[in-house]
Amino acid sequence: MSVGxxxxxxxxxxxxxxxxVPDYPKPGVMFKDITPLLADAEAFGALTDALAGLCKRYGATKVVGLEARGFILGAPAAVRAGLGFVPVRKAGKLPGRTLGQRYDLEYGTAEIEIHADALGAGDRALVIDDVLATGGTAEASLKLIRRAGAEVAGVVVLMELGFLPGRERLAPELGGAPLEALITV
Structure with a gap:
C-alpha cells in the first residue's frame, strides 16, 4: 500500500x-474491511478530522456521501467541518422529488438519486466515499451535482484501488477539481 x-x-x-479479507465477496477478490477502523474511536476520529480538513481546504459548502459507506464517512466529516450533508441513494430510496442518474455497471446499469432541492447555485459539493474502484458511482454523482446546479469541489476517498481505472474515468467529469485518496493500494 502507498500513501495518497x-x-x-x-x-x-x-x-x-x-x-x-481474501476471497470476499467472491474467490480472487481481496476485500478491504474498514469496519475495524470505524470501531476504533481514535482511528475514526483521526479520519473524520482529516476529511473535515479537506472539506475546508477545497471550499466545500456541502458534503455529498455515496450510499452506504460514504454516509458513514461523510456525515461526521460534514458536521465537523460545519457543513450540510447530502446523501446519494440508490434509486427509489428517497421520498419526494429527486434527480436521478443512470450509469453502467460491468453487467447492466444502476441508478442513483439525490433530492432535487438538496444542492443548487452557489453550492460547492465535495463527494466523500470509502473506496474508489472503477468510478461508476462517483462519476454519476458528479453528473448529479452539476445537474442540480452546484459546482464540484472535488472527490475524496479513504482508499483508492490504483490498479482499477477509477481515476481515469473520473478525470473528464471532475473538470479540474481535485481527486484525493488518503491511501492508495
Missing part, C-alpha cells in the same frame, strides 16, 4: 485498522 495525501502517522493509523 495522508501524512505518514495518519496513514499508519488507518492502515493498521483496515483488514484484508
Amino acid at each position: 495525501t495522508a501524512d505518514e502517522k495518519l496513514r499508519d493509523l488507518l492502515l493498521s485498522h483496515i483488514h484484508d
Whole structure:
C-alpha cells in the first residue's frame, strides 16, 4: 500500500485498522474491511478530522456521501467541518422529488438519486466515499451535482484501488477539481 495525501502517522493509523479479507465477496477478490477502523474511536476520529480538513481546504459548502459507506464517512466529516450533508441513494430510496442518474455497471446499469432541492447555485459539493474502484458511482454523482446546479469541489476517498481505472474515468467529469485518496493500494 502507498500513501495518497495522508501524512505518514495518519496513514499508519488507518492502515493498521483496515483488514484484508481474501476471497470476499467472491474467490480472487481481496476485500478491504474498514469496519475495524470505524470501531476504533481514535482511528475514526483521526479520519473524520482529516476529511473535515479537506472539506475546508477545497471550499466545500456541502458534503455529498455515496450510499452506504460514504454516509458513514461523510456525515461526521460534514458536521465537523460545519457543513450540510447530502446523501446519494440508490434509486427509489428517497421520498419526494429527486434527480436521478443512470450509469453502467460491468453487467447492466444502476441508478442513483439525490433530492432535487438538496444542492443548487452557489453550492460547492465535495463527494466523500470509502473506496474508489472503477468510478461508476462517483462519476454519476458528479453528473448529479452539476445537474442540480452546484459546482464540484472535488472527490475524496479513504482508499483508492490504483490498479482499477477509477481515476481515469473520473478525470473528464471532475473538470479540474481535485481527486484525493488518503491511501492508495
